[in-house]
Amino acid sequence: MPVLISDRRIQPDDAWLMIADEAPIPQEGPVVLGWDRWILEQETLRGRSDPLGIRVNGDVPIQELGPQAERFDLIALEFPVATDGRCYSHARVLRTQYRFRGELRAVGNVLRDQIAFMERVGINSFLLDQGRSYAEQALAALGEISVAYQTAPLDTLPRIRRRLAGAEPA
Amino acid sequence: MYRYDHYDQTLVDERVAQFRDQTRRYLAGELSEDEFRPLRLMNGLYIQRHAPMLRIAIPYGLLSSAQLRTLASIARRYDRGYGHMTTRQNIQFNWPALEQVPDILADLAGVEMHAMQTSGNCIRNITADHLAGVASDEVADPRPYCELIRQWATLHPEFAYLPRKFKIAVSGSRKDRAATQVHDIGIQLVRNADGELGAEILVGGGLGRTPIIGEVIRSFLPLRHLLSYLEAILRVYNLLGRRDNKYKARIKILVRAMGAEAFRERVEKEWEHLRDQPDLTLEPEDIALMKKHFPQPDYRTDVDSAPMLDLVEQDDTFRRWYKRNTVEHRTAGYRAVFVSLKKPGVAPGDITDVQMEALADLAERYSFGEIRVTHTQNLVLADVAVDQLPALRRDLDELGLATPTIGTLADMICCPGLDFCSLANAGSIDVAADIHRRFDDLDYLYDLGELRLNMSGCMNACGHHNVAHIGILGVDKKGQEFYQITLGGSSTNDAAVGDRLGPAVAKDRVADTLEALLRTFADHREGEETFLETYRRLGIEPFKEQVYASAD
Numbered sequence A: 001m002p003v004l005i006s007d008r009r010i011q012p013d014d015a016w017l018m019i020a021d022e023a024p025i026p027q028e029g030p031v032v033l034g035w036d037r038w039i040l041e042q043e044t045l046r047g048r049s050d051p052l053g054i055r056v057n058g059d060v061p062i063q064e065l066g067p068q069a070e071r072f073d074l075i076a077l078e079f080p081v082a083t084d085g086r087c088y089s090h091a092r093v094l095r096t097q098y099r100f101r102g103e104l105r106a107v108g109n110v111l112r113d114q115i116a117f118m119e120r121v122g123i124n125s126f127l128l129d130q131g132r133s134y135a136e137q138a139l140a141a142l143g144e145i146s147v148a149y150q151t152a153p154l155d156t157l158p159r160i161r162r163r164l165a166g167a168e169p170a
Numbered sequence B: 001m002y003r004y005d006h007y008d009q010t011l012v013d014e015r016v017a018q019f020r021d022q023t024r025r026y027l028a029g030e031l032s033e034d035e036f037r038p039l040r041l042m043n044g045l046y047i048q049r050h051a052p053m054l055r056i057a058i059p060y061g062l063l064s065s066a067q068l069r070t071l072a073s074i075a076r077r078y079d080r081g082y083g084h085m086t087t088r089q090n091i092q093f094n095w096p097a098l099e100q101v102p103d104i105l106a107d108l109a110g111v112e113m114h115a116m117q118t119s120g121n122c123i124r125n126i127t128a129d130h131l132a133g134v135a136s137d138e139v140a141d142p143r144p145y146c147e148l149i150r151q152w153a154t155l156h157p158e159f160a161y162l163p164r165k166f167k168i169a170v171s172g173s174r175k176d177r178a179a180t181q182v183h184d185i186g187i188q189l190v191r192n193a194d195g196e197l198g199a200e201i202l203v204g205g206g207l208g209r210t211p212i213i214g215e216v217i218r219s220f221l222p223l224r225h226l227l228s229y230l231e232a233i234l235r236v237y238n239l240l241g242r243r244d245n246k247y248k249a250r251i252k253i254l255v256r257a258m259g260a261e262a263f264r265e266r267v268e269k270e271w272e273h274l275r276d277q278p279d280l281t282l283e284p285e286d287i288a289l290m291k292k293h294f295p296q297p298d299y300r301t302d303v304d305s306a307p308m309l310d311l312v313e314q315d316d317t318f319r320r321w322y323k324r325n326t327v328e329h330r331t332a333g334y335r336a337v338f339v340s341l342k343k344p345g346v347a348p349g350d351i352t353d354v355q356m357e358a359l360a361d362l363a364e365r366y367s368f369g370e371i372r373v374t375h376t377q378n379l380v381l382a383d384v385a386v387d388q389l390p391a392l393r394r395d396l397d398e399l400g401l402a403t404p405t406i407g408t409l410a411d412m413i414c415c416p417g418l419d420f421c422s423l424a425n426a427g428s429i430d431v432a433a434d435i436h437r438r439f440d441d442l443d444y445l446y447d448l449g450e451l452r453l454n455m456s457g458c459m460n461a462c463g464h465h466n467v468a469h470i471g472i473l474g475v476d477k478k479g480q481e482f483y484q485i486t487l488g489g490s491s492t493n494d495a496a497v498g499d500r501l502g503p504a505v506a507k508d509r510v511a512d513t514l515e516a517l518l519r520t521f522a523d524h525r526e527g528e529e530t531f532l533e534t535y536r537r538l539g540i541e542p543f544k545e546q547v548y549a550s551a552d
C-alpha cells in the first residue's frame, strides 16, 4: 500500500483517484488524469465540478502546463527514476512563476533521501511506495538539514539578504 | 578568507550527520547500491580501482594553515600518508575506508570544509584564479563572488539532479588563469565603458570526449543579477539537457544543438522571471559585506629587496627558483610563490602529510597563514615579502617543494590514470616519470620556454590534455596502453582545442615522440617564440613529419 505524506503528516487516506490512461473516468469524485488524456479530452471535462488533478513528468513543457495550472487542484509530478531532476524545476516554476497554490504531489520513484529537496522546491505531498515505516523515516528525514541558502517558494523573507545582514565576518 | 558563521556551520554539521546515517543504512543493507550511489557522490565519494576515493572541495582553491593541517591528519589517519591535488582545486584521497568517511567529513567540518558536490550530477566546486587578490592585472577580486556562488549552489534543491556534472570557474583578471572558456559556465569580471563592474558570461565550454570552447552569451551582466542569471542558465539546462545518453548530457551539447543564440534567448526569457527576485539579487551592501571576508593582508612597508636581488645575481640555484617559481605581486616588496608539486619521481600533484604540515607552518611564517591550490596541480603562497624569499626557498627545498620548473615542460598536469582510476585506459603517472627522467636538464627546459604539457588517462580529460600545448591522452589498443598526442591547445585567453598529431604511440615511445616534437620546434622557432606560437605559425605538418618519419 502506498503511503501518503502531505503537509508533513502521514495521511490515513487519500481522496484522489489516479485514472490510468485507458480507464473510464468516474462520473464523480476527485480524479487525477494523465497529461495526454487531458489534452485530448479537456473539452468534455470542462463542465466537471469535482476536483481535478493532472499527472505530468519532465517531458511535459512547463510553458504549456503553467498557464493552465490554476485549473487543477492537484498536480502530480512524476519521478520515473530518482536521477531525473526535471520535475524539481517544474515544481519551482509552478510555484513561483505561475503562483500555483494547489497540491503538488511527488509520485513515482520517491525516495526518503530526496524528499527534503522536493519539499524545498514547493512540493507538499509525497506518495511513497515502500510502506508505513519507510514513510515514517522519510518524514523524519525532512528535518535532517535545518538550514538552506536558497529560499523555498513559499518563504516570505529573502534569505540571502536576511542572512548576510546578520552575519559579520568573525 | 571566508569564515563560516553559525548558519554555515550548522549546514555542514547536519550534512555530516545525514551522511553518517546514509552510510550506516547502506552498510546495513537498507539502501541499495543504486540508491546509495547518488548520495555518496554528492558527498564526494567514488568507488575506485582499489578503494573508495574521497574528493574534498577546496572552494576557489583557498586553504588556511589550519585546514591544511587537517588534510595532513586525514592523510595520516585514514589514508596512506598523501593526497592528490586536482585540476579543479580539489584534493583527493585514494585509500579511505567507506566506514570511516563520515569521520573524515566530521574532521573537515571542524575546520569549515566539506566534500559536498565534488562528484555527481550537480554544481561542482567553484574554481578561480590562484592569484586572486594579488595579481597586478586584476580587474576585481573574484573570491567574494565565488563564495556567493558557492553558497547559492550548495544543496540547491532544484539543481541536485542535473543531466550531468556542472562546473563553474571565475576569473577576475585580464589573463585567464582559471580556464573559464572550458567550463560549463565561465565568468569573467569586466568593467564596462562607465567603469562599472560586471560579469561576462560564457556557457558551454568543456573537455571530455567532445572538447568545446565556451561562447559568450552575455558580455556585461551587472553583478546584482549574477545569481539570478546563473539560476536561469541552470534551469534551462536542467529542463532541456539530454538525459538519454550520458555522453551527450553536458550543457555544451545542448548549447551546440540549440545554437548559442537560441540558448541565450531561452535563458533571457527565463531570467525575466527571476531577475528581480529579492533573494537572488545581490545588493551593493551584500557584496560589500562579503568583500570584508577577503581583506588585504597587513603588508609590511619596510621590505628591503636589495639583498635578495643581489642573491639573484650571485646564486644560480636561487635565481632559477626565483625566476621560475615566483611571480609579480601587486604590492611593492612582495611576490607570489609557487610551491611545486612536480618533483621528478613523484606523481604530479601528490603531497604527503609531512609536507602538508610543514607547509602549513611555512604559510603561517611567510604568507599570512593561507595557501592556494592552482589548477595546474601546484600550490601557491601568495603574499611573501621578498626579503623572506631566500629562507622560504631553503625551507621548501628541504621539503622537496622547490623544483624550479613552474611553467615548463616538467610542470605537467597529470591525472591519476590507471594506477588509481577505474575509468582509465592507460597509465599516466609512469609516463610522467619517463618524461621527467628524459627531460631533466634545467637549462634545456628553460630554453624551451613556456610550455603546457597535460596528460589524461582517458577521454574524460581530467588532466585537461585537449587544451594543452602538447596533450597526451591514454588510449587502449587491443589491451595495450597507447597515447594519442595533440598539439596547439590552450585553456587561457587564446583557448583552443588541440589538433591530433596522428596515430597513437606506444608507451615506450612517448618520451621519444616528445623529443621529436621539441626538435621540430627548436629547428623552426623564430626568436623567443613559445612552442604554441611556433605551432600556430607553422601548423601541424612539420611536427607530424618529424615524429612519424623518425618512427620508421
Ligand code: SF4
Residues within 6 Å of the ligand: B415, B416, B417, B418, B421, B422, B423, B424, B425, B456, B457, B458, B459, B460, B461, B462, B463
Ligand atoms: S582522465 Fe580518465 S583516467 Fe584520468 S582521472 Fe579522469 S577519468 Fe580517470
